[in-house]
Amino acid sequence: MTADALGGNEITSVFIVSLGNPPPHHQSRHSAGHILLKALQSHLEFPAFKKSKQFANGLISAGQAADNVDIALWQCPGSMNDSGASVAKAYRQFASSSSQGISDDQWPTLVVLYDEMELTPGLLKVSPGSSSAKGHNGLKSVHQSLNSAGLMGRLTSKNGKFLKVGFGIGRPHGGTRRKEDVANFVLGQLPESELEQLQGCAEELMDMLEEAITT
Template identity: 30%
Template sequence: MLLIAGLGNPGSQYAANRHNIGFMAADEIHRRHRFSPWTKKFQALIADGTIDGEKVILIKPQTFMNLSGQSVGEAMRFYKLALDDLVVIYDELDLPPGKLRVKTGGGSGGHNGIKSIDAHCGKDYRRIRVGIGHPGVKEMVTHHVLGNFSKADGEWVEPILGAIADNTGLLVKKDDAGFMNRVALATGSGHRSEPKPVAKPAGQSHIRQARPAKPTVTIPKTGPMADMLNKLFGKKE
């Protein structure tokens, strides 16, 4: 069994915040993989489903970000899960917008939701960090993370949420490198395992090599996630 926690703050006033991209990712996984309806348990909203033959529990703590560990810890103890059965998705200031990294363990990077989970559960769980960029000035950080995504942000937010959801099966298989590669390809943010370039024959340096077509990500047209994205970024023709 895998427990996937998307972090954020509850309430409609926070729904479009950069700090809530973990909630948004959990919602997209829920929609694309046809999970059970959200129910209240462990001071959270939870839903269950099956991905690639493995049972997966989605959890969105409703304790507010800084107390996320209370909710996640309750769920971990109830299901008797080990730390390597936990995946946490959250926003990362120190990554450019649209970049994604997966790591196991490490520091919190100042993220209060991660600090709370570390305190309640331990540190050796998988962390999916979704870059939201840094405002450049420390005094602007709170305003930045609690501010809403702009309409222009839709160019990268929608594809990365879709790519995370479409490739969750690789997380189930613990293929973190494959997951990062697939997301990078789908969002056009680079491939972490590209082969080394082949040397060009003499006299052929002027010939351009054709670039592979960029994979596309299906964006929802109906449902709660589509409604929220349309409100954030406007309907696309």
């Protein structure tokens, strides 16, 4: 992600959040977003994550990707299905404290990292954040909370950006959609090959975000 590509001398603020579950499921398929966020922190050489009461008790690390690009990485502290309220609170705090600030002219970009069953394992996909959650309870919670907080309209207007990044985990063997099978699958550990791939795709993700944010 380069300064020139993101708008010359204008400040670009980006809040990247991850959805997942706390221990003992922090290395599960359902916590792929958290793993990817930590890979970004390492790739960008940002400070270690710290718990922040101000940011809804989530873990946060912040820095600059370029002279005019401020980025905060934030890990949602709660369970996947109840992520929304914390995401909305933390995003509003970031928006109000960022150099961009909250104004009618521009709102900081919100990016949500999550696991995507409808994608081939190992693939990344960037989509509009307001597009269908496709049954993903974490995204449903985020949508509901952003709407309730009056943030969704701002983020999806011409003056804001809301993106989601899915990391493909595929479906259980045979493509079953039985609730019990799906729950066991997403809470299972990521295979070593997929974990290594996830940890190594931070640069690819930054390139994808640069393209999405500037178009």
